[in-house]
Amino acid sequence: MPTGVALRDVRAQLFDAAERVLLRAGPNGLTSRAVTMEAACAKGVLHRHFTDFDTFLAELVLDRAARFETQAVALRGRAGDGTVVDNLAAALTDLFGPVALGIVGLVISRDGLRARLRQTWPTGIPVLTDATATLASYLDLERQQGRLAANADVHALAPALVGAGHLLFAGQPDPPPTRGDVHALVAAVIVGHTR
Template sequence: MAIPDLRERLFAAAERVVARDGAAALTSRAVTAEADCGKGVLHTHFAGLDEFVAELVLDRFARSARQAEELEARVGQGSVAANVQEVALALLESLPPAVVGLAMTRPAATLHTREGLRSGAPAFDAIQGSFTGYLQAEQRGGRIAEGADTATIALALVGTLHHLLMTRVPGESEDAEKTTERLVAVLLDAARQPPAA
């Protein structure tokens, strides 16, 4: 019998297992038990746990890329910093640190993730493009200084978020909201439009 949204159900179950019991507890049986599915369901849809972990990571990156695309609709609304920070925070919280660690320490999962990214799966490049497009639109609207290097601001923002996402330690990470707030403030400070004389 087909299970609606099975992939998302398994992915969400895996995140709960890792959050509650740690990365070492992530097995195909633990995931299917948490998802209340048959024991063999994961292996019916994925070649194994490594492919499953990689697909989870790729799915969360794609979800973050879709959220970044929503910046376009916010041009001219709210504050630039608040708009950027909301998407930056969503990216930083897109994956639990333990799942990121799993994907980086399981060679087959790492390889599958890289292959997915090379084949065009949306991830950091797409997110960077969305940030750049948003900042350029705000620049055209006069909310960012004319001479600000929006492409470099977007690169620095996404690069730093990537670093934070990949290096956070479970249970020891600094408050993500405060970190992104400081990051966005520093990066946008030089880009602020000076007040009219």
């Protein structure tokens, strides 16, 4: 590897490289060597910026989970527009892209990473926990507007949607589920709750 070359925004370059490796090789292929080779830098660069590889992975997961906040804001902004089923189907499709599925698989497969995440993320799995909170917030807005039944339990519907969505997308990565598949899943979960 070349030395003496200044890297701009090292963390972002390493995170982007890790994401590419994760998408290409899966959680088991994500090693410090694979990341630094993908980033075209010396292995020591990663260890200068992160205490160990699990710390690097934890910060990668939290960085990628934070990016989904844009999707959360967009979903809440759609409350009252379109149909509830269409909005939820679009949100699940946006959420369960390859990066999110890769991150969830990474967290599930690495004990050391989960232990590190517990220091700042006490419960649940980043991405899935955020998605559940986002959907519950959106469903609550729809309930306030009268488009969802007043007795709809948004804190039960949201995890049901996220869990079913994860199973649908993780179980069929290529080709991904069709729009119709996602729409049918959402309609089945919230049947009887929309007005």
